[in-house]
Amino acid sequence: MWNYSERPHGKGAPDGVGGAVKRMADNHIHGGQDLKSPKDVYEFLVQKEVTNIRFKWIDEADIQVFDEMLPPSVPKVPGILNTHQILSFSVGEIFYRALSCFCRFPEMCHCFSPSKMRPDKSKDLEEPLTSEVQATQPENPNSGEEAEEELDDKYTVGKFVIVRYDQKPFVGQITQLNAEHIEVNCMVQICGKNIFKWPAKRDCIMYSKDELVSVISEPEPHQRGAQLTKYDWLPFNEV
Template sequence: MLLCTPDCTPTFCALSPSMKHDPPAIWAQLEPVLQFLKENHARIQKLFFISDGPTMQYRGKKNFYLLSTIPFQMGFTAVNWSFLEAGHGKGPADGVGATMKRTADSQVARGTDIPTAKALYDTLLPLTKVKLLYVEGDQINRVSTLLPKELTTIKGTLSIHQVICTTPGTIHYRVLSCFCNREAICPCFHPSSTNIAPQVLPGTSEPTAPEDGSHSTSSSGCEGTLCPVDDVTKDLVGKWCVITYDDDPYPGIIEDIDEGALEDKVMHYIGRNRFFAATRGQDLVHSGQGRHLNPSTRKRHTEACPDQPKSVHSST
């Protein structure tokens, strides 16, 4: 992590025995960084985050909820989180992790045993100027308890590139980031808003998500058509999809999902509407820039992308 303030740019690296990479783990690691910011730069009230956009970590409803609550509990007044596009390359924050790995490798080569995360922390602490954070599993579990059982699912999450929060529980989001007005939410690129915190209806004790039309839709209503992949979940494994690569469509089956990335076994193109499945297959890993194809059970053929040279038809 790289923290940019008006007068310094300290770097941080979090170490934990937990293997979790979900939003509670992220915020358990961010909390000491924000506490450092409050203690050393008390005048800073607004937070700006820039990261990549894996849906299982940053670009998802759990992270949206936590960014709309935890910073405000710590005394901050606004949060702005922007997601870089896929293929953005490496940055200073990636260099921090690489430096820590290289330092650890060097110590192991000298005969140092590092069997645990705590041993790694103790080994690196005197060898680096990077501020090391040790996050226990209990800290992650504590943040997990802050998450409600039900949260609003925002339709089109994969296309969101900026989330802004100035009121706890309410987020504004848009497909492109804009920084023309840091004092308010500008109207550029038509931002939408939703209350991501669950609401408790009168006479009930169970929270319910706001009905603002932002819930994800079931694929059952899209039979025989292409439906955008808005919410990456394990339910997509085994489903047919069409991936666009270099502006050409490729049909395939979603085989696995890991941290928001979809792994598809796609077919090979050999001519217009001519695809074949190789013996070994061709695996393509992407961040969800695809469309779910739900072949019709009442027709022998389903056509997708008819206007493209490599049109796709599926047969049942």
């Protein structure tokens, strides 16, 4: 499973694991011990029996085996620039979507309209999900690509935007779109400051195109939530 952050310095579970591992290694060295190679670090961490973190050593031979299993050319994943999560539960098959979700992990959930693909097939690379999965999705008169063509190219699922509601600005993330409207999951602004956080309950509303102010960067992590860049904070205050 892979999860991607739009901003390179965005923090996630891998950053927390990496920080914990680095801290343990640093404390070990400060105690007068040596870790001279990656294998030394691995053996040290395995002996520590760290809770909730599993370590695996991958040899060069293992990497070569997987390299040999790859075909000479692998077809691209449609819409890869807007993809934030890739999951695989069987050999030769992947699921991908614009937004990440873990509500049923390690099982596959149906949130945010995931697509299925078999990279080893030369035809029908992007397969539709089963009718059971599709039935759980909100009705949408247009497919993702058709809707995106009818709207401005910059408005795509997963993008953060500023919207206008009741003459007030709101920050949110696009979760669904069709020919005339865009569904946005809005954040809550804290005390009128440049601090935003997700509400306990999703606040998804359909907005018309004239209520969309602009596309913005993904809000940056903040102690109390998230924060807009100074370039996005200016248009937010001009609404």
